[in-house]
Amino acid sequence: MRRRELAQTLATSLFETEAAIDAAMERAGLLIAQTASLRREHGLSAVLGHEGVSALARMIDAVGQARGHAMVAHAAFAASAPMIGVQPSTLHGTGVGKPDEDTKPTGLMPALHLVEASA
Template sequence: MRRYEMAQTVATSLFETEAAIDAALEKAGLLIALTASLRREHGLSAVLGHEGVGAIARLIEAVGQARGHAMVAHSAFAASAPMIGVKPATLHGTGVGKPDEDTKPTGMMPALHLVEATA
């Protein structure tokens, strides 16, 4: 296998992984929306299923963190591609462009800041 083919195989698998993570986020978000909607439509207590909704919320957080790790992996693979003689821009991906600015994903969540209400 040539170096370009090797890099393209890794890139294709990475793009598929990123798409699967996004699909998981979408499905989990829809699940929370569905449970809330059905509960309201049928006049059920918020106590019913609350533990399950909380678990899905934690799942979404974990998948969101996994998405950040995938972006870090993507950046690391792109940085190492020239070391094997491949330009990352020549690899076929999703067809979706990246932001203009040179953002470097860190895999870390930004710190939350308390916003005080003004009266």
């Protein structure tokens, strides 16, 4: 397999993975919205299923972190492509433009802070 084909195979798989992560975020967001909507429509207590809704919120955060890691991997592969003689701009992708070079994902998430409930 030529270097260009190797890079395109990897790029295609990476684009598909990024799309799958975005689809997972979309579905998870719809799920959490649906839980709140159905609870209100049926007049159910917020206590009912709260643990499940909290777990969904943590799941969405985890998927968001996975998305950040995928972007870091994407940037790392793009940076290493010239080392094997391939220019990332020649690879076929999603057709979606990218932001300026100054915007680079770090994969680092801000630290969460515990908020005390007020009485």
